[in-house]
Amino acid sequence: MATALAKAADSVIAVEHAARIEHVSKSFAGPAGQQLVLDDISLDVAPGEFVTLLGASGCGKSTLLNLVAGLDRPSAGSITTDGRPALMFQEHALFPWLTAGKNVELALKLRGVPKNERRERAEALLELVRLKGAYGKRVHELSGGMRQRVAMARALAQESKLLLMDEPFAALDAITRDVLHDELTRIWSETKLSVLFVTHNVREAVRLAERVVLLSSRPGRVAREWTVGIPQPRRIEDTAVAELSVEITEELRKEIRRHGQH
Amino acid sequence: MASTETTADAAPGSGSGSGKDSDDLAGLEAGLDALESVQTGRPPLRQVLVEKVLPPVVAVALVLVVWQLLVWAEVTPTYKLPAPSAVWEELRQSWLQGTLHEYIWTSVSRGLLGFLLALVIGTPLGLLVARVRIVRAALGPILSGLQSLPSVAWVPPAVIWLGLEPSVMYAVILLGAVPSIANGLVSGIDQVPPLFLRAGRTLGATGLKGTWHIVMPASLPGYVAGLKQGWAFSWRSLMAAEIIAKAPDMGTGLGQLLEAGRTNSSMSQVFFAIVLILIVGIAIDLLIFSPLERWVLRSRGLLVNR
Numbered sequence: 001m002a003t004a005l006a007k008a009a010d011s012v013i014a015v016e017h018a019a020r021i022e023h024v025s026k027s028f029a030g031p032a033g034q035q036l037v038l039d040d041i042s043l044d045v046a047p048g049e050f051v052t053l054l055g056a057s058g059c060g061k062s063t064l065l066n067l068v069a070g071l072d073r074p075s076a077g078s079i080t081t082d083g084r085p086a087l088m089f090q091e092h093a094l095f096p097w098l099t100a101g102k103n104v105e106l107a108l109k110l111r112g113v114p115k116n117e118r119r120e121r122a123e124a125l126l127e128l129v130r131l132k133g134a135y136g137k138r139v140h141e142l143s144g145g146m147r148q149r150v151a152m153a154r155a156l157a158q159e160s161k162l163l164l165m166d167e168p169f170a171a172l173d174a175i176t177r178d179v180l181h182d183e184l185t186r187i188w189s190e191t192k193l194s195v196l197f198v199t200h201n202v203r204e205a206v207r208l209a210e211r212v213v214l215l216s217s218r219p220g221r222v223a224r225e226w227t228v229g230i231p232q233p234r235r236i237e238d239t240a241v242a243e244l245s246v247e248i249t250e251e252l253r254k255e256i257r258r259h260g261q262h
Numbered sequence: 263m264a265s266t267e268t269t270a271d272a273a274p275g276s277g278s279g280s281g282k283d284s285d286d287l288a289g290l291e292a293g294l295d296a297l298e299s300v301q302t303g304r305p306p307l308r309q310v311l312v313e314k315v316l317p318p319v320v321a322v323a324l325v326l327v328v329w330q331l332l333v334w335a336e337v338t339p340t341y342k343l344p345a346p347s348a349v350w351e352e353l354r355q356s357w358l359q360g361t362l363h364e365y366i367w368t369s370v371s372r373g374l375l376g377f378l379l380a381l382v383i384g385t386p387l388g389l390l391v392a393r394v395r396i397v398r399a400a401l402g403p404i405l406s407g408l409q410s411l412p413s414v415a416w417v418p419p420a421v422i423w424l425g426l427e428p429s430v431m432y433a434v435i436l437l438g439a440v441p442s443i444a445n446g447l448v449s450g451i452d453q454v455p456p457l458f459l460r461a462g463r464t465l466g467a468t469g470l471k472g473t474w475h476i477v478m479p480a481s482l483p484g485y486v487a488g489l490k491q492g493w494a495f496s497w498r499s500l501m502a503a504e505i506i507a508k509a510p511d512m513g514t515g516l517g518q519l520l521e522a523g524r525t526n527s528s529m530s531q532v533f534f535a536i537v538l539i540l541i542v543g544i545a546i547d548l549l550i551f552s553p554l555e556r557w558v559l560r561s562r563g564l565l566v567n568r
Contacts, residue, residue, distance in 0.1 A: 069464055086464065093461035096562040097479040106475060110466040130291055140563020143298030145291075158465065176294055182287050 018162045018194030019045040019068055019085070024077035025219075026063055037063050039219035040077070045162065045194050047082075052197045052205035052212050054248070056256050060220035061198045065166050068196065085162040085196075086155035090170050092147035094139045100150045101126065101135035107157035125153040128187065145176035149183065156191065165197040169204070178236060181207055185232055202245045202252060207236045212248060216255045223255055344530035352534035361514075369500060369515035370542060372428070376435030377496040384440040384492065388447030388485075393473070402448070405441045413438030413495065414502035426509035431500055438499030439492040446488010450481030486558050490551040497543050516542070 026038040037060040045051050053061045066072045068079055069087045094103050104122040113121065123135055129149040139147060148168055155163055169177040185208065188195055199205050205212045209228055216223040226248060230240045305313075326346055332338075333345045340348070356362040390397045391405065413434055420433045454477060462468075462476035478485075504517020512518070516539050523531030559565035 071460060071463060084464075084466065087461075089457065089461065091457055093457050095458065095461075095476070095479070096564075097482065106467075107465050110471065110475070130288055131295075138561060138563060143295060145298065146295055154465075176298075179287065179291050179294060183291070186287070 016046075017044050017080070017082070018047050018049065019043075019079070019081045019196060021064075021068065022078050022080075024064070024067065024074045024079060026060065026067060026072075026075050036219040038067075038074075039221050041215075041220065041222055042077075043213060043222060045196055047161065047194055048192045050188055050195045050197065050208060050210045052199055052209035053215060054199060054202060054205045054212055054252065055215035055220065056200060056217050056252060059215040059217040061200075061215055062166055064215075064220065065164050065196065065198050068162075069164050082161045084158070084160060085164050086158040086160040087164045088148075088151055088155050088166065088168045090167045092139070092144075092151040094147055094151055094154070096139045098139075099135065100131065100137045100139065100142065100146075103139070103150060104154045104157050107154045111158060122153075122157070125157055126150070128156065128190075129153045129183065143176075144172050145180060148172065148180060152184070152187070156187070156193075160193075162194045162196065165195060167199055168197075170199070170201070177204075181236065182233065184208065185234075189232065202249045203236050203241065206230075206241050206245050206248065207234055214248065214251060214255070217259060224251055341527065341529055344533055348530040349533045349537060352530050353537075356534070365514055365516055365519050366538065366542060368513045369504065369517065369539075370546070372431050372515065373435070373493075373497050373500045373546075376432045376500065377439060377493055379432060380436050380439035380443055380492055380496060381489070383436065384443030384488075385447060385485075387440065388444035388451075388488075389473070391444060392448040392451035392481075393477075398448075405444055405448075408437070408441040409445055412502075413499035414506070416499075417503050417506045420503070421507055426507055426512060428512055430507050431503045431512075434499045434503040435496045438495040442495045443488050443492040446491060447481060447485045450484020450488065451477060453484055454480040482558050483555075483562070483564065486551070486555050490547065490555060493546060493551055494543070497539075497546070501539055 021041055021043040024038060024041045025036065027034045027036045029035075041064060043051075053064065055061045063072070065087070067074050068081060069085055070081075071087075094100070095106070098106060101119070101122045104125050105118045108118045108121055109115075123132070126132060126134055129152050131146060131149055131153070134142065134146065134150065139150075142150065151168070169180050172180065181204070184195075187193075195208075197205075197208060206228055212226045212228060214223045214225070215221065226244065228244065230238065230244070234241055329343075329346055333340070333343060337343070353362070356365070387401075387405075391401050392398065416434050416437045417430070420430045424430050424433060458476055458480050459472070462472050467475045500515075501517045501520075504515045505521045508518055508521060514522070516535055520532055520535035520539070523529070523535055556565060
């Protein structure tokens, strides 16, 4: 009975937030003593919301994502997520000893999906990222864009409510990145996932997000937020995207300039 | 649970945007995929023959020619350097008497059995050393040291401890091969990119699951290299043990054959034994370890056709 109540309480939180970051600080032991990387960050991601975290290098955006993913613990504050989030990296991080399909199946297996369902589900997920024929392909036989799509299928296989993305398209060429933006938008709107997407690319942030959160650097703090009202599907060359990007870039530059002054 | 299926059903372009946009995207994506994918295949058989098989065959033929020339020139008396034909004759006789496969099988069965024992001991040992910090601090240096200790040094103590029994062979093989196999696995694990471990952890592969699904397969190239070296050490250790430890009830392996040739002052028999030892060593490597290594590397795209 008690567990049922706890579960009910959990799901109430789940309805309100896919992730809740409350007064989170993080410091690392550096050469000059304790170095504060994140300072009192509070941020909520609503269910189904797409949020980008934007910042120059040194703003601790990847650190924050690691904290949310549970790969590291905050020095202060708390982070609650609705289940274990899925995480995509800048590198595809696919396992080269497995085929594309088996990479997806491993995620299913580790989640306890019975053996006889795995293959079918893995194929369905690959189809979702439009890689229907790639099940038996080795990782090295795939192009960069295909690898990231397999990585996306693997992340989706976790069936987390929250997908964390750490500059997942930064290493791709412009055309492929463009296509993957469209793909991500499509999958996001179909799956009703919450996404927390880290990038240093302002246009990418505006192209994708419903909400852009700008972090200041050293230590990382929430500097400003924008709600992006431009309807999806957007294009990165849209005038509205460009205009908001100019405004955000100006703010980002201001943040960066502050560091040169002392 | 059902959400995957429902979303997947909706996949081909029926989602948010208009169908046409989605079809355009699919076409664009298919084009990109086709342009950027790498085609890998095996080289044709003829090319393999010319590039891989022919050169070593020519090299062996050249060695034989030089050998025969040295014999004809009578550089040294034949009791020191027998003619290739005399060694061939030894081989032929041995084949006709049916003793050839006996010599080979005695040694190979000992070598492989010893190697398998070393594998069973060396693998968990390597895993412990690589994954448990205190075990690494304690045993790591000892394992590295043992690897550089010639295993022939273990023959005299093994004979004293175990007597002139076949178990001497296995003891010496283990002491030679276990450190190689364990060290191979340790260096394989050390070279696993941290990204794989992080990716594994986000997928829920922690603890033993992480070891089984991520660490072991990721370290396979280093492990296989360790196995290959472990076999070389097994074979060498065995030959050293067979040459030194002779007793009637220990059978006649290749090492004993070599030593018998020396006591009989039959240089052609000594050469015959050496050639057999070499051939068996090469054959096991070519038949088992090299294909295993190539398969591991090729399946990961780490083997450019070379």
